[in-house]
Amino acid sequence: MTIEAPGTTAHLESLVNVATGELDRRIFSDEEIFELEMQHIFGRAWLFLCHETQIPKKGDFFEAPMGKDNVLVVRQRDRSIKALLNTCTHRGNAVCRAEEGNVRNFMCTYHGWTFGLDGELVGVPGMSDFYRDELDRTKHPLRKVAQLDNYKGFIFATMDPQAPPLLEFLGRTGRIAIDLLAERGDIEARPGVQKFTLNCNWKFTADNAFDYYHPQITHISAQAVGMIPSADVNDTGGAKTDEGKALGVQRLPTDLDTLVALGEYGHAISGPSLDSMLRTLPPEMHELVTWRRNPGPLAALGPVGSRFAGHPHLFPTAWFTMDAQISLRVPRSAGVTEVWWFSFKDRNESPEEQKAQLGRQIHSFGPAGFLEQEDGENWSQSTAQTRGGASRDIPQLLKMGLGRGKIIHEDGVARIEAPVNEHAQLWTYLSWLAWVKGTSWDELRSATTPGDYI
Amino acid sequence: MATAHLETTIAPEKIAAMYLQYEVEQFYTHEAALLDHQRFEEWVDLFTDDTAYFMPIRRTVPRRNLSREFTQPGEMAFFDDDKATLVGRVQKLGTGTAWAEDPPSRTRHLVTNVRIIEDLGTELTVETCFHLYRTRLKSEIDEWIGRREDVLRRTEEGFRIARRDIYLDQTVLLSQNLSNFF
Ligand code: FES
Ligand SMILES: [Fe+2]
Numbered sequence: 178m179t180i181e182a183p184g185t186t187a188h189l190e191s192l193v194n195v196a197t198g199e200l201d202r203r204i205f206s207d208e209e210i211f212e213l214e215m216q217h218i219f220g221r222a223w224l225f226l227c228h229e230t231q232i233p234k235k236g237d238f239f240e241a242p243m244g245k246d247n248v249l250v251v252r253q254r255d256r257s258i259k260a261l262l263n264t265c266t267h268r269g270n271a272v273c274r275a276e277e278g279n280v281r282n283f284m285c286t287y288h289g290w291t292f293g294l295d296g297e298l299v300g301v302p303g304m305s306d307f308y309r310d311e312l313d314r315t316k317h318p319l320r321k322v323a324q325l326d327n328y329k330g331f332i333f334a335t336m337d338p339q340a341p342p343l344l345e346f347l348g349r350t351g352r353i354a355i356d357l358l359a360e361r362g363d364i365e366a367r368p369g370v371q372k373f374t375l376n377c378n379w380k381f382t383a384d385n386a387f388d389y390y391h392p393q394i395t396h397i398s399a400q401a402v403g404m405i406p407s408a409d410v411n412d413t414g415g416a417k418t419d420e421g422k423a424l425g426v427q428r429l430p431t432d433l434d435t436l437v438a439l440g441e442y443g444h445a446i447s448g449p450s451l452d453s454m455l456r457t458l459p460p461e462m463h464e465l466v467t468w469r470r471n472p473g474p475l476a477a478l479g480p481v482g483s484r485f486a487g488h489p490h491l492f493p494t495a496w497f498t499m500d501a502q503i504s505l506r507v508p509r510s511a512g513v514t515e516v517w518w519f520s521f522k523d524r525n526e527s528p529e530e531q532k533a534q535l536g537r538q539i540h541s542f543g544p545a546g547f548l549e550q551e552d553g554e555n556w557s558q559s560t561a562q563t564r565g566g567a568s569r570d571i572p573q574l575l576k577m578g579l580g581r582g583k584i585i586h587e588d589g590v591a592r593i594e595a596p597v598n599e600h601a602q603l604w605t606y607l608s609w610l611a612w613v614k615g616t617s618w619d620e621l622r623s624a625t626t627p628g629d630y631i
Numbered sequence: 632m633a634t635a636h637l638e639t640t641i642a643p644e645k646i647a648a649m650y651l652q653y654e655v656e657q658f659y660t661h662e663a664a665l666l667d668h669q670r671f672e673e674w675v676d677l678f679t680d681d682t683a684y685f686m687p688i689r690r691t692v693p694r695r696n697l698s699r700e701f702t703q704p705g706e707m708a709f710f711d712d713d714k715a716t717l718v719g720r721v722q723k724l725g726t727g728t729a730w731a732e733d734p735p736s737r738t739r740h741l742v743t744n745v746r747i748i749e750d751l752g753t754e755l756t757v758e759t760c761f762h763l764y765r766t767r768l769k770s771e772i773d774e775w776i777g778r779r780e781d782v783l784r785r786t787e788e789g790f791r792i793a794r795r796d797i798y799l800d801q802t803v804l805l806s807q808n809l810s811n812f813f
Contacts, residue, residue: 276802278696369688369707373804398729402722424728515803520707535705540716545686545709545809547723550731553807 186614193610195631198579198599199572200606202563205378210613211511217615218493219244221337222442223346225495225505226250226260228366228519229330236279236294242507242515243336248322249273249283250332251294260325260334261296266317276370283319292319328352329359341618347491349589350440353482354489357446358497360474362523367535371518373544377556378563379494379508380609382516385552386488386496386504387447387601389435390577392548393426395555399547404540406430406457430457436485437593437600439584439627443492443608446485447601448499450594454486465500481590490601492608500537512560516553518543575599575606582631591627600631607631655757655783656745658790663740666812671721674812675714679784679793684717686710686797686813701798709809710797720812731810736767738811748780754793755783765811773806775799779813 192201192210204210226241232252239250240263247263249272263271265285272283272292282299284291291300296319304310322334326343333343340346347355358364375382385391392405394416400407407427416424431449438446449457454466468474469483487499494506501522507515520538522531542549562568578598584591593600604627611624665674678684686709687701702708712720723729744760758780765773782794797813 274691275693275696276691278692278699280693367707369690369702371688371707371709371804372802373806373808375807395730398723398726401726401728402719404719518707532705535707536711536716539708539711543709544804544807547719550808550810551729554731557807 186616189610189614193606194572195603195607197572198574198576198603200575202569202571202573204609205380205560205563205573206511206569208511211508213613213615214508215244218609218612219508221335221340222493222612223324223326223333223335223340223343224493225491225503226332226334228364228521229258229327229332230365231277231519232258234279236281237277238273238280239277240273240275243322243334244508246336247271248334249319253294258325258327258332259295260322260332261292261319262321264320265290266298266319272319290317296321328355330364331355331359339618341622346442348441348444349479349482350438350446350489350591351442351444351491353438353478353485353590354444354446354491354497356474356477356482357469357485357487357489358501358503358521360477361468361501362525364501364521365524367520367522367538369520371516371520371543373516374509375514375516375553375557376512377514377553377560378511379506379514380605381556381559382504382506382514382552383490383494383496384602384605385556386490387437387445387599387605389429389432389448389597390599391555393428393432394424395551396548397424397426398551400427402547404547431486433596435595435597437582437595437598438481438485439591439593439601439604439631441622441625441627443605443612443625444490445492445601445604446487446489447598448485448487451484451486454499479588479590481588481592490605492605493612498542500534500541502538502542504542514556516549575603579603580630584627584629584631586627593631603631651747651750651755652745655747655755655790658783659742659745659759663742666740667738669735671724671812675717675721677790677792678714678717678795679786679791680714682714682717682792683794684710684712684797685795686799686809689799689802691802709799709804710813729810731808734768736765736811739764753785755785755790757781757783761813763811763813765806775801775806775813777801777813 192204224243227239227250231239235252235254237252241248241250249261249263251259253259263273265272267288267290270285270287272285282291282293289302293299298314298317323336323338325334328343399405412426412428416426418424431453434450434453435448436450451466455463466486469478475483489497496504503519505517507517509515540547578595578600582593582600584593608625611621662677688707689701692699724732741762742759746758747755748758749756760778763775777799780796781792783790784793
């Protein structure tokens with residue numbers, strides 16, 4: 178498609194139709210739209226970089242993506258954290274080519290410019306003989322992100338100096354999203370971030386966090402071997418195998434009792450309510466969600482936030498799972514996305530509990546997970562079909578529950594109570610549209626402030 | 632005549648070592664054939680009930696941090712399976728609804744560089760290199776090359792895998808899933 182001159186956004190309006198619950202499939206493969214996303218979403222939003230426990234010692238670093246920029250999150254000598262662009266201020270080479278590690282300083286291996294942990298330029302080969310001491314080292318430090326902040330150990334940054342403070346960006350819904358992990362206990366990142374590559378557009382991975390319609394089909398094999406609980410309710414809706422036999426689909430027991438929260442800037446939570454989850458889980462697993470009712474977490478989450486079992490998603494790309502993991506979806510191009518799994522443990526839990534949780538984390542998600550093996554297939558095939566001239570003219574549907582999403586405002590949370598629905602996905606795209614238009618922060622906020630219905 | 636010549640010039644322990652090498656290589660060839668013929672139930676029987684099947688996460692780290700290159704047991708991993716979990720994976724493939732493997736991928740397990748590192752009598756430690764070539768659907772190709780370190784236990788049925796550590800030569804995985812066995 179043709180993107181008109183900056184300043185005109187009318188052509189973008191037709192990409193998302195909230196009234197009909199239809200999207201233009203071009204948004205999943207159009208290169209120009211991807212560039213707009215890089216500029217207006219990934220160049221402006223607060224993005225999750227890593228958890229502070231991943232870089233406990235001075236000199237520890239973790240390389241994190243911010244759009245197409247690569248940022249080194251570095252533990253400083255004074256224990257504070259800085260985030261530096263991984264590009265030499267001389268002629269651009271990466272000053273660090275590892276994913277993580279521990280260093281005393283960053284030396285560029287092109288000409289040897291050397292930067293301290295704080296990014297200051299501390300060494301220039303040939304400073305007197307070649308530069309004749311005319312180079313002002315203080316003018317060429319590694320560049321920093323525009324703003325960096327830490328919410329309960331989770332490090333975020335934005336490239337936009339005008340962006341509102343992190344707490345305001347997160348809002349009540351975004352803070353609940355993080356609190357559903359952070360308040361669980363004394364949280365520490367487990368060593369090892371799983372990273373793998375999908376041939377899909379990042380938005381398929383993002384909106385799927387809310388999709389409780391797919392597990393009963395996509396993950397039916399995992400359900401069959403007991404990885405996810407199923408209800409005794411057989412879904413008679415009509416899924417048939419290629420031999421024409423009923424597939425024997427069993428619904429999730431939580432499907433008729435789900436909760437949605439819609440937040441400013443596109444954050445959302447959607448999934449089973451805590452009560453429905455408790456009816457599903459065997460008693461020995463209740464602690465997975467009941468900690469939300471302990472005094473500390475309850476105070477942070479509030480009366481509404483504590484009723485959610487899952488799935489929170491911070492716009493644009495951070496999904497917080499029910500079992501202490503973050504799935505960060507990293508767009509590499511319109512058609513390629515990396516998935517990065519960050520996994521956590523609660524230091525207060527017993528070694529046995531920590532081990533059992535590690536097993537659940539490894540066996541559920543990630544490329545070898547019983548669940549996620551199948552997810553990637555859906556997203557890559559869906560992306561591929563949006564490249565066809567005729568196929569991409571077919572609208573993408575988010576009609577489930579359309580117009581029935583009555584929003585209840587309570588405790589700063591805009592929530593919907595409904596059976597499985599597509600409200601949160603629609604909210605994601607409504608917000609996405611406001612972001613890609615590149616409007617001011619004030620306009621963006623008002624365009625993504627929930628009303629009374631969706 | 633050739634036999635007589637062998638007997639007089641090759642020490643018996645060398646012949647025994649050659650035979651052991653042959654047995655171990657035969658075992659791996661058989662194992663690879665089971666996988667490539669999708670005979671997963673027979674394949675999983677090659678593992679002992681107390682087996683551990685582990686693929687750590689590998690990270691690109693500076694040379695001086697190489698001790699941190701692989702995650703350790705107890706940390707995050709791609710596979711950290713006991714026998715029950717491995718059997719669960721096989722059962723999942725057998726449901727007929729494991730969509731990532733339907734249509735099934737086509738695999739070829741090439742196992743080479745077989746080195747018997749240690750022989751403790753009841754158990755051997757064996758290192759192998761592998762090249763797992765996979766094609767999926769119409770045009771997807773995935774390849775994984777790496778190293779395995781196995782503990783092979785001698786049993787009445789022959790060798791059984793009592794531990795397998797799989798070290799991939801990739802950090803960011805370049806494929807969309809690991810729906811196959813290594
Ligand atoms: S590009 Fe880094 S020193 Fe020249
Ligand atoms: Fe899924």
